[in-house]
Structure formats: structure tokens, C-alpha cells
Amino acid sequence: MSNPIGVGLIGAGTIGCGVARLLLESRELLTQRVGTPLNLVKVADIDWERDRTFNIPEDLRTTEAEEVINHPEVSIVVELIGGIEPAKSFIIEALNKGKHVVTANKALLAESGKEILDVVMRDGADLGFEASVAGGIPIILALREGLVANRIVGMYGIINGTANFILTKMEDENLSFNEALSQAQALGYAEADPTLDINGTDAAHKAVLLASLAYGRLFQLPDVHVEGIEEIDIRDIRYAQEMGYTIKLLAIIKGEQEQVEIRVHPALVPSQHTLSKVKGAFNAIYVEGDAVGPTMFYGKGAGEMPTASAVVSDIVAIARNILSGASRRTAPFSYRNLSNGVKVKPMSEVESRYYMRFSVLDKPGVLSSIAGILGNHGISIESVIQKGHQTHRESVPVVMMTHHAIEEHVQKALKEIDKLPIVVHPTVLIRVEG
Amino acid sequence: MSNPIGVGLIGAGTIGCGVARLLLESRELLTQRVGTPLNLVKVADIDWERDRTFNIPEDLRTTEAEEVINHPEVSIVVELIGGIEPAKSFIIEALNKGKHVVTANKALLAESGKEILDVVMRDGADLGFEASVAGGIPIILALREGLVANRIVGMYGIINGTANFILTKMEDENLSFNEALSQAQALGYAEADPTLDINGTDAAHKAVLLASLAYGRLFQLPDVHVEGIEEIDIRDIRYAQEMGYTIKLLAIIKGEQEQVEIRVHPALVPSQHTLSKVKGAFNAIYVEGDAVGPTMFYGKGAGEMPTASAVVSDIVAIARNILSGASRRTAPFSYRNLSNGVKVKPMSEVESRYYMRFSVLDKPGVLSSIAGILGNHGISIESVIQKGHQTHRESVPVVMMTHHAIEEHVQKALKEIDKLPIVVHPTVLIRVEG
Structure with missing residues (x-):
């Protein structure tokens, strides 16, 4: 058996503890699969006082990330502190020192991916980031290897567990957005500051990857x-x-090799579609390839052990590369060269079906005014729900589902409609997928 | 760029044509991902007269498998003829000649896996068989790499599309087994001789893997x-x-590292469970790992292009190994050493809940006789459906759902019950999962 392969962690928070637990408690299993032991050599964290889910042995602890990066026995540096700095500097320093890197840092990769990738390419090290998208679901592996023979026709992902938890609670338990958010926070599914989860940024980082x-x-x-x-x-x-749909926060990536749409927004998904059955904090990515057709990958998108499972799968992949002398066997983003000419389709040109909820005065002719403007912009209506008179209400709702239309036309039409004196509140617009 | 990597196919049936199509039509995409072109060098088939879904160029055709195996430019031999012989001899010959092998042959691997693996181990070649289980779904990759950090707690697979198509048709369209089977055959979802699909053998081959x-x-x-x-x-x-379940043909693999259950049989799955939503010819494997928790992998389990997608993913993985000089980077079955002491749990010791349908005479005391025998064997009843008097019928059905019980006790109890004079037909027994 070869020499053990040394692993060092920077960041001993929830995920870091999960990774340490797996490396130590599943050491024998991992040795059987890798062919040599994975040694946890050093763990850096700035605070060793707080409570942890796993007791990291005292002799492994340090408060200095440099001690992990520079340790001669560490071949693989795992960055789990999140955020842009100092995570970025640590990763670049580790790569410069000839170490391989594993990270779960979607924000960093989405925002500074090129800078890091340039160093990876130059230094010939391996970079693993399976844990950065959809927690324990091996979706990056699937795209990099399993579905490698496919042109991706479309991907539809529920990749933010917090948002999905909130929407599920609202739908299943009739809670308001704020009530559902409070529950998510109480149960630990949402952070104290949930901004990036609920405004779509976290999902957008993952969509970039x-x-x-x-x-x-x-x-x-x-x-x-x-x-x-x-x-x-x-x-x-x-x-x-009522119309047979469920609202999900979707990451949508679709297109041809020449032009691709990348968008994150709430969307109506047919209630019969597999994605609409993805409940609570679970994640799922529906991937359609030109050869494989529709596939779906489902699992826990966050949490200590699911995320640690993904981090350790990267450590194992890199260890297997080290053992067979094959670092950089696979390009980090699957393609050898990331200079493909594929363009991003401007949002204004995107085609979709639309759900619209108008808040209008309960007067005759309202429907025809709205339908008229939509028609002028080439938008045709598939179905309408108009609830009867609602007395004591300032306005009544009119809900419409359109046929396929162009985003730009829809936005222009709504701007006109929202100026009508009969329209009391800005119109709610949600796209429809599938 | 390195030299092209040569691929040869043995078998130009449906899957072979799909593989040839991908290698030729997606050549540029694959080159971008591998870093060097994959050259289709030679394709062997005994019959070049019949109609094909893809026109394999004349200069690639041969009727001699040996021409593929011995071709100096072929590094990767893809066996797609199925069956035990001559597939086995071709594979062993190719391995002996230092070629890497890709196969979709689940029957061969399940029945002669050890023999082939011994040659693989000795010769240091790579063996890919992603297409042998669940068609286009990269489940073998997931087990070998993505979930490598996990002890598998359980796997529940719908891995025979023909059987699932038949059960779906029966449930959704109220067809009899024979009507559903005829439809499956008419639509090409079942072969002329569907024996191995409907008697569970095909799923059992996959369960072995x-x-x-x-x-x-x-x-x-x-x-x-x-x-x-x-x-x-x-x-x-x-x-x-009526009781909130759907009947699926499941492959069930579960247990600890010491003892594992491997079984394929129809099972009642809760209608709310994701697996019960897997319809028609689709496949899905629900995998629970000790770290990752529950995951699910869903997609097309058969067909020309989905299966070709899996075959080509193996070709790419091996080509990436060849390029980085890292053949045998990963052990074919993930573990370096396949001599684990894990035992197979005897079926008699398996614990399950059970659905039982008794066909009994419509007489007083029937229920208490049956319940008495079950009770004597330590089997407790969770619920009963007893339909009212059905005149003009020889017998009436009594349906019971049990709590957890031991298979051996259940079999003994049913043997006694079926001997009762009030029992008209042998009792139907279906296990309940989830």
C-alpha cells in the first residue's frame, strides 16, 4: 500500500466538522476504496472555543490557515470558510504551493472563478467543488463525467433549500411568506440573514457553475x-x-451550443412534474441531454453530513488521481478549454409562458382593456380566472395564463397595463416552465 | 493535442448504432471534453444487411470481432452483443491483448463477473459497465465516485423499464397484466420474449452489480x-x-457492512414516495447513504441514445485515464479489494411489512381463524379491508396489511392458512417497503 495522503481543512464550522468526522470515522471504508489511507493532518479555525458537532482531536487543531497550507504532509487543502476573502487568498496560496484544493465556496467560484482557474491551469493542480452545488447530490460529477457525451438541452434546478422550504410551507400549510421564513429560521433551514437565499443570489451562484x-x-x-x-x-x-401548477424557485439553464439562457426566478411548474414533488429543504436538478433525454438528480442540498459527503468525494477523486499520477485527469469544468463561443441570451429575448395576476377595479370592460393591450403586443391568452364580485375589497384579482410570448413584449405590455386607471396594484408576473 | 484514441465496437445493433452516432456526430464536443479526438476505428457485426437507425460508414464495417480486438489503433473495445458467449470470450481476449473494455452486458457481469474481473485485475486494464444498470442514469459513477464517502444504508431501484411500464399501464389504465404486456411489446418496450424482464431476472442481474x-x-x-x-x-x-400504495417491481439492497439483503420482487410503495411517481419505462434508484441521506437518480433505463450516453461516458472516462497514464485509477467496483466479509441475509430472516390477499368462503369466523394463525406466528395486523357480501362469487377477498414480521414466520403462517377449508385460493403475498 502507498503512503497515506494528507488532508488539511481550513474552517471547522458545521461542514468542516462533518468532513473531519467522515475522514476519521469512515477511515477504513475510505482506505478500502482509495487504496491508501486519507490522513487528516491539520484543521485550522480562528475560534476553538465554540460548541461543535464533532470533537476534532486537539493535536490537529491550529488557528493559522498557513499551518495547513504549508504542512509538508498536506497534499489536499479543503477550504470551508466561505466568503470571498480570505478564502480566495488561501486557495491561491495553496495552489501556488502545489497543493490540490477542494472547496464548497460557490460565491467565490461564481465571482472569481476565472482568477482561480487560471492558477489551477498554470499549476496543474486539481480543483474539486462538488459541494458547491446541491450539497450531497453528485451533480457536478454527473455533468463532468456521467453525462459527458451529451449536449445539455436544458437544466431546471431547485438548488436553494431555504427558498424551497419556504415555498413548500406556504403551499402545504397555508403560511405567509414571513411566517414560513420564521419557521425556516427556527428550524435552522435559513440563516439569521437569509437575504442571498431568498433573493435568488445563492441559486444564481450555483447556476453560474x-x-x-x-x-x-x-x-x-x-x-x-x-x-x-x-x-x-x-x-x-x-x-x-387551481390551474395545476406549483410555484418553485428554479434555476433555468437552457439553450443550444451557440446561445444559452441562464436565469433564476420563481416559476410555475406543472403539479404532475417530478420537480414539483421536491419538498422542503430538498434539492433536485432536472437535466435534459440530447442523448440521455430527461434525467433527475435528487437529494439534500445542504446540511453537515450531505455536504461533507460531497467534499469527501472530491478528496477521494483527487487522492485517486495522486495515486495513479493523474492529476488534472479531468478538467475542472469538464471542457479542456473554456473559450467556447456560446453567448448568453438577453433576458428580453427569452420566450416563456406567463402567469399574470392583475389587481383591478371591479368594473365592466376591465378584461377587454387588458386583453386588448396584450393582443397589441402579440401575447395570446391561454386561460383566465376571474373571481366573482368581492365586495368590501378595493380591487379584484384577474389571473391569466398566456401562451408562449417574448419577455420584451410582455414587459412592455405590463408597463402599459399598469398605467391603466382601472389597475390598482402593479401586476404580478411569474413565468411558467415545463 | 495528443494522438486520437481508437475505439472499436463489437455489435452494431440498436445500442451500437447509438454509440457510433455519438462518436461520429458529437466528435467535436467529445474532443473538447477529452482533450483529444475519439476515433471510431472498426465496427463488427455478423449481419450488415438489416435496417439500422444509423448508417455506419462502410469502411468501418467488418464481420469479424477479432478484427476489432486485434486492430492496432483500437485501445478501447466496446462489447454490445449481449448474452454470455461469445461476448465473454471477446472481452477476455481484448483484455488479454491489453485493450480496455466497455460493456453493457449485465447478465455476463452478474454471472461471470469474477472470471472477467480476475483478468482485469491481472492485466491492469479498465473495465467500464455504466450502461449495464439503468441505461442513461450515471448510477455506477455515483456509487463508485459521487457517494464514495458513504456506507450505503439502502438502495431501492426501479431498474426494469418493461416491468415498470406494465405496472404503470395496469394502474393508470386499468389493464390486465396480459393487456399491458401486449401494449409494451407493440410499443417496443418489451421484447418478443419478455421472460427475463417480467420474472425479475434482468433486475436481479442489475441488483448483483x-x-x-x-x-x-x-x-x-x-x-x-x-x-x-x-x-x-x-x-x-x-x-x-385504496390503502395509499403503488405496486412496483423493486430491487432492494440494504443492510450493514456485515450483512446485506439483496432481493427483487413486487412491493407496495407509499403513493407519496418519490419512487411511486416513476412511471412507464423510466428507471430510478433511490440510494440512502449514511452521510448523504436519501438521494434519487432518475432517467431512461433503456433505449438507443440513453444507453449510448452511458457507454460513451465509459469510453470518455477510459480515454481520460489513458491520456493521463492512469488506467485503473478507480477499481471497477469502487473497492480496491473485493474480499469484504459481508454476508447475504437469508430470505427467511428478512423483516418486512406484508400485504396479504386471502380468497375465502364468505362464512362467519373466517377472519378470526386467519388472524388466529397469524397471531400464533407473532404476526400482528395493521389494517384489514373486508368487502361486504359478494353473491354469485365462489369466494370473497380479505386484504390485510401486517406490521413488521419475519419472512419465515409469514411463510409458515400462510402455509397453515392456505390449508384451511375456508381458503379457496392460495393467498397473495406482496411485501411493503418504505
Whole structure:
């Protein structure tokens, strides 16, 4: 048997503890699979006082990340502190020192991916980031290897567990957005500051990585059209249900090799579609390839052990490469060269079906005014729900589902409609997928 | 760029044509991902007269498998003729000649896996068999790499599309088994001789491979308890539905590292469970790992292009190994050593809940006789459906769901019950999972 392969962790928070637990408690299993032991050599954290889910042995602890990076026995550095700095500097320093790197840092990779990748390419090290998208689900592996023979036609991901938990609670238990958010926080499914989860940014970071893996170009956050779930109203969830749909926060990546749409926004998904059955904090990515057809990958998108499972799968992959002398066997983003000419489709050109909820005065002719403007913009209506008179209400809702239309036309039409004196509140617009 | 890597196919049936199509039509995409072109060098088939879905260029065709195996430019031999011989001889010959091998042949691997693996181990070649289980779903990759940090707690697979198509048709369209089978044959979802699909053998072959990947021992067909769907009656589907269940043909692999159950049989799955939503010819494997928790992998389990997608993913993985000089980077069954001491749990010791349909005379005291015998064997009843008097019928059905019980006790109890003079037909027994 070869020499053990040394692993060092930077960051001993929840995920770090999970990784340490797996490396220590499943050491024998991992040795059987890798062919040599994986040694946890050093763990850096700035605070060793707080309570942890796993007791990291005292002799492994340090407060200095440099001690991990520079340790001669450490071949694989695992960055789990999150955020941009100092995570970025640690990763670059480790790569410069000839270490391989594993990270779960989606924000860093989505925002500074090119800078890090340049160093990876130059230094010939391996970079693993399976844990950065969809927690324990091996979706990056699937895109990099399992579905490698496919042109990706489309990906539809529920990749933010917090948002999905909130939407599920609203739908299943009739809670308001704020009530559902409070529950998510109480149960630990949402952080104290849940902004990035509910405004779609976290999902957009992950969408950047998924799109880059699928289309051979390193995309960036501004390439993604992002809308969050802050404005989702329980009434829209109910109307959607009435029409046979469930509202999900979706990451949508689709297109040809020449042009791709990357967007994150709430969407109506047919209630019969597998994605609409993905409940609570679970994640799922529906991937359609030109050869394989539709596939789906489902599992826990966050949490200590699911995320640790993904981190350790990266450690094992790199260890297997080290053992067979094959570092950089696979390009980090699957393609050898990330200079594909694929363009991002401007949001204004995106085609979709639309759900619209108008808040209008309860007067004759309202429907025809709205339908008229939509018609002028080439938008045709598939179905309408108009609830009867609601006395004591300032306005009544009119809900419409359109046929396929162009985003730009829809936005222009709504701007006109929202100026009508009969329209009391800005119109709610949610796209329909599938 | 390195030299192209040569690929040769043995078998130009449906899957072979799909593989040739991908290698030729997606050549550029594959080159971008591998870093060097994959050259289709030679394709062997005994019959070049019949109609094909893809026109394989004339200069690639041969009728001699040896021409593929011995071709100096072929590094990777893909066996797609199926069956035991001559597939086995071709594979062993190719390995002996230093070629890497990709196969979709689950029957061969399940029945002669050890023999082939011994040659693989000795010759240091790579063996890919992603396409042998669940078609386009990268489940072998997931077990070998993505979930490598996990002890597998359980796997529940719908891995025979023909059987699932038949059961779905029966449930959704109220067809009899024979009507559903005829439809499956008419639509090409079942072969002229569907025996191995409906009697569970095909799923058992796949279960052998999944269990071996998960538990580090090479299992064999006799290790699997197999029952097919031939006896499933539309009445059982309806009673199951009434109690909130769907009947699926499941491959069940579960256990600890010391002892594992491997069985294929129809099972009642809760209608709310994701697996019960897997319809028609689709496949899905629900995998629970000790770290990752529950995951699910879903997609097309058969067909030309989905299966070709899996075959080509193996070709790419091996090509990446060749390029980085890292053949045998990963052990074929994930574990370096397949001599784990894990035992197969005897079926008699398996614990399950049970659905029982008794066909009894419509007389007083029937229920108490049956319940008495069950009670004597320590089997307690969770619920009963007893339909009212059905005149003009020789017998009436009594349906019971039990709490957890031991298979041996259940079999003994049923033997006694079926001897009662009030019992008109042998009792129908279906296990309940989840």
C-alpha cells in the first residue's frame, strides 16, 4: 500500500466538522476504496472555543490557515470558510504551493472563478467543488463525467433549500411568506440573514457553475437574470394550484451550443412534474441531454453530513488521481478549454409562458382593456380566472395564463397595463416552465 | 493535442448504432471534453444487411470481432452483443491483448463477473459497465465516485423499464397484466420474449452489480431472492391504491457492512414516495447513504441514445485515464479489494411489512381463524379491508396489511392458512417497503 495522503481543512464550522468526522470515522471504508489511507493532518479555525458537532482531536487543531497550507504532509487543502476573502487568498496560496484544493465556496467560484482557474491551469493542480452545488447530490460529477457525451438541452434546478422550504410551507400549510421564513429560521433551514437565499443570489451562484460545466464557458453572476421569492404571495400559490401548477424557485439553464439562457426566478411548474414533488429543504436538478433525454438528480442540498459527503468525494477523486499520477485527469469544468463561443441570451429575448395576476377595479370592460393591450403586443391568452364580485375589497384579482410570448413584449405590455386607471396594484408576473 | 484514441465496437445493433452516432456526430464536443479526438476505428457485426437507425460508414464495417480486438489503433473495445458467449470470450481476449473494455452486458457481469474481473485485475486494464444498470442514469459513477464517502444504508431501484411500464399501464389504465404486456411489446418496450424482464431476472442481474458496488464483495445471481410480476393482479393494484400504495417491481439492497439483503420482487410503495411517481419505462434508484441521506437518480433505463450516453461516458472516462497514464485509477467496483466479509441475509430472516390477499368462503369466523394463525406466528395486523357480501362469487377477498414480521414466520403462517377449508385460493403475498 502507498503512503497515506494528507488532508488539511481550513474552517471547522458545521461542514468542516462533518468532513473531519467522515475522514476519521469512515477511515477504513475510505482506505478500502482509495487504496491508501486519507490522513487528516491539520484543521485550522480562528475560534476553538465554540460548541461543535464533532470533537476534532486537539493535536490537529491550529488557528493559522498557513499551518495547513504549508504542512509538508498536506497534499489536499479543503477550504470551508466561505466568503470571498480570505478564502480566495488561501486557495491561491495553496495552489501556488502545489497543493490540490477542494472547496464548497460557490460565491467565490461564481465571482472569481476565472482568477482561480487560471492558477489551477498554470499549476496543474486539481480543483474539486462538488459541494458547491446541491450539497450531497453528485451533480457536478454527473455533468463532468456521467453525462459527458451529451449536449445539455436544458437544466431546471431547485438548488436553494431555504427558498424551497419556504415555498413548500406556504403551499402545504397555508403560511405567509414571513411566517414560513420564521419557521425556516427556527428550524435552522435559513440563516439569521437569509437575504442571498431568498433573493435568488445563492441559486444564481450555483447556476453560474452549472452553466459553465454544461456549456464550456466560464460564466459570471451578471450573466444570470435573478429574481427572488420575496414577492411570492400565498394567493399566487393558490391560483397556480387551481390551474395545476406549483410555484418553485428554479434555476433555468437552457439553450443550444451557440446561445444559452441562464436565469433564476420563481416559476410555475406543472403539479404532475417530478420537480414539483421536491419538498422542503430538498434539492433536485432536472437535466435534459440530447442523448440521455430527461434525467433527475435528487437529494439534500445542504446540511453537515450531505455536504461533507460531497467534499469527501472530491478528496477521494483527487487522492485517486495522486495515486495513479493523474492529476488534472479531468478538467475542472469538464471542457479542456473554456473559450467556447456560446453567448448568453438577453433576458428580453427569452420566450416563456406567463402567469399574470392583475389587481383591478371591479368594473365592466376591465378584461377587454387588458386583453386588448396584450393582443397589441402579440401575447395570446391561454386561460383566465376571474373571481366573482368581492365586495368590501378595493380591487379584484384577474389571473391569466398566456401562451408562449417574448419577455420584451410582455414587459412592455405590463408597463402599459399598469398605467391603466382601472389597475390598482402593479401586476404580478411569474413565468411558467415545463 | 495528443494522438486520437481508437475505439472499436463489437455489435452494431440498436445500442451500437447509438454509440457510433455519438462518436461520429458529437466528435467535436467529445474532443473538447477529452482533450483529444475519439476515433471510431472498426465496427463488427455478423449481419450488415438489416435496417439500422444509423448508417455506419462502410469502411468501418467488418464481420469479424477479432478484427476489432486485434486492430492496432483500437485501445478501447466496446462489447454490445449481449448474452454470455461469445461476448465473454471477446472481452477476455481484448483484455488479454491489453485493450480496455466497455460493456453493457449485465447478465455476463452478474454471472461471470469474477472470471472477467480476475483478468482485469491481472492485466491492469479498465473495465467500464455504466450502461449495464439503468441505461442513461450515471448510477455506477455515483456509487463508485459521487457517494464514495458513504456506507450505503439502502438502495431501492426501479431498474426494469418493461416491468415498470406494465405496472404503470395496469394502474393508470386499468389493464390486465396480459393487456399491458401486449401494449409494451407493440410499443417496443418489451421484447418478443419478455421472460427475463417480467420474472425479475434482468433486475436481479442489475441488483448483483449495484450490491457489489455498494458493499465491496462480488455477489452472484443466487445471492438474490427473485420474484417477478407475472402474478400481479389488477385487484391487488386497486387494494394497494385504496390503502395509499403503488405496486412496483423493486430491487432492494440494504443492510450493514456485515450483512446485506439483496432481493427483487413486487412491493407496495407509499403513493407519496418519490419512487411511486416513476412511471412507464423510466428507471430510478433511490440510494440512502449514511452521510448523504436519501438521494434519487432518475432517467431512461433503456433505449438507443440513453444507453449510448452511458457507454460513451465509459469510453470518455477510459480515454481520460489513458491520456493521463492512469488506467485503473478507480477499481471497477469502487473497492480496491473485493474480499469484504459481508454476508447475504437469508430470505427467511428478512423483516418486512406484508400485504396479504386471502380468497375465502364468505362464512362467519373466517377472519378470526386467519388472524388466529397469524397471531400464533407473532404476526400482528395493521389494517384489514373486508368487502361486504359478494353473491354469485365462489369466494370473497380479505386484504390485510401486517406490521413488521419475519419472512419465515409469514411463510409458515400462510402455509397453515392456505390449508384451511375456508381458503379457496392460495393467498397473495406482496411485501411493503418504505
